[in-house]
Amino acid sequence: MRNLRLSSHSRRAALGDRGRRAHPDEVVAVGGYLDEQFCQVEDLQDDASPNFTEEVVTLFFKDSARLISNIEQALEKYPKDFSRWDAYMQQLKGSCSSIGASRMKSECMSFRDCCGQGNPEGCMRSFQKVKREHGALRQKLEAYFQLVRQAGPAGAATRPV
Amino acid sequence: MEASKQEEAAAGGKQGGGGACCRGRDARAVESSRKESKVVVPVVHDDAEAETEPCVIAVDDSSVDRALVTALLRRSKYRVTAVDSGKRALEILGSEPNVSMIITDYWMPEMTGYDLLKKVKESSELKQIPVVIMSSENVPTRITRCLEEGAEDFLLKPVRPADISRITTRMLLH
Numbered sequence: 456m457r458n459l460r461l462s463s464h465s466r467r468a469a470l471g472d473r474g475r476r477a478h479p480d481e482v483v484a485v486g487g488y489l490d491e492q493f494c495q496v497e498d499l500q501d502d503a504s505p506n507f508t509e510e511v512v513t514l515f516f517k518d519s520a521r522l523i524s525n526i527e528q529a530l531e532k533y534p535k536d537f538s539r540w541d542a543y544m545q546q547l548k549g550s551c552s553s554i555g556a557s558r559m560k561s562e563c564m565s566f567r568d569c570c571g572q573g574n575p576e577g578c579m580r581s582f583q584k585v586k587r588e589h590g591a592l593r594q595k596l597e598a599y600f601q602l603v604r605q606a607g608p609a610g611a612a613t614r615p616v
Numbered sequence: 617m618e619a620s621k622q623e624e625a626a627a628g629g630k631q632g633g634g635g636a637c638c639r640g641r642d643a644r645a646v647e648s649s650r651k652e653s654k655v656v657v658p659v660v661h662d663d664a665e666a667e668t669e670p671c672v673i674a675v676d677d678s679s680v681d682r683a684l685v686t687a688l689l690r691r692s693k694y695r696v697t698a699v700d701s702g703k704r705a706l707e708i709l710g711s712e713p714n715v716s717m718i719i720t721d722y723w724m725p726e727m728t729g730y731d732l733l734k735k736v737k738e739s740s741e742l743k744q745i746p747v748v749i750m751s752s753e754n755v756p757t758r759i760t761r762c763l764e765e766g767a768e769d770f771l772l773k774p775v776r777p778a779d780i781s782r783i784t785t786r787m788l789l790h
Contacts, residue, residue: 492774499687507687514679545723546678549752553680553774 488595492555509600515554516593522547523586530582540578541570547585559588670716674698675705675732676750677724681773685719685750688780702727706735715745717768717787722751722758730762737766748783750775 500507548563569577720729746768
């Protein structure tokens with residue numbers, strides 16, 4: 456059964472290591488896009504669910520695209536409805552947290568802070584950052600899974616100690 | 617390993633609210649997939665064997681969290697039915713014998729996890745079933761309220777393997 460876990464070197468390459476030496480446990484945190492929770496997701500992958508990580512990530516982007524669309528509409532249709540905006544962003548933040556999307560989660564939190572402050576301009580700026588991080592994360596993870604697929608059985612997985 | 621890709625719609629996502637009980641199948645919850653992904657692969661057991669396995673009902677409106685908590689529970693060898701709403705969970709509870717635990721998100725539209733907890737604890741048939749609440753927010757008053765209402769435990773998301781170990785160990789002691 457093909458093992459889809461990348462070696463630490465390949466994972467760094469996929470997720471954008473900037474050349475620093477990474478402790479094996481920090482590999483996935485390189486670049487700050489993902490935190491240790493992503494490792495937890497990967498650890499749930501096994502022979503019975505060999506594509507589990509990619510499937511969860513796919514679910515995440517499906518959900519997150521919907522939520523971002525909802526927020527976009529809410530920002531337009533319900534001006535200064537901070538409660539509504541915050542509720543949508545809370546869901547998005549939760550999803551980010553579940554897969555370890557730390558940078559995107561951070562921007563979600565900034566947005567919620569702006570909601571709490573009643574700052575619509577701040578919300579708009581934060582939302583643009585959320586969308587940017589979402590796009591960047593998608594690119595990073597697409598590259599990562601591309602490597603995973605290319606690695607094949609021989610390429611993987613020295614699991615980080 | 618058998619790799620049949622048969623869907624069970626045990627976790628139906630926003631559209632459906634599906635939730636088929638896993639009779640005769642291993643502990644896998646399957647998201648009803650559209651284009652992108654199918655999660656999890658069922659392994660067939662005998663019906664008799666499957667029905668004696670403890671069954672957990674996982675309730676969460678987030679498809680990501682349903683997939684994660686299902687995988688965590690599967691690691692602990694539980695048979696899992698994952699649904700996306702409290703309403704759907706109550707429907708399943710009406711037909712599924714041998715439910716050993718309900719694990720539910722707190723914040724869901726229409727019926728919160730707290731509402732579901734209350735309904736379970738108010739039911740003479742269901743009140744013995746342990747209910748665990750999950751939430752991404754650490755709100756002490758929320759936690760207290762759930763525990764006072766009879767929740768077995770309150771887990772902060774993202775749920776970790778150690779959390780599942782803790783609650784399943786406690787259930788074994790009951």
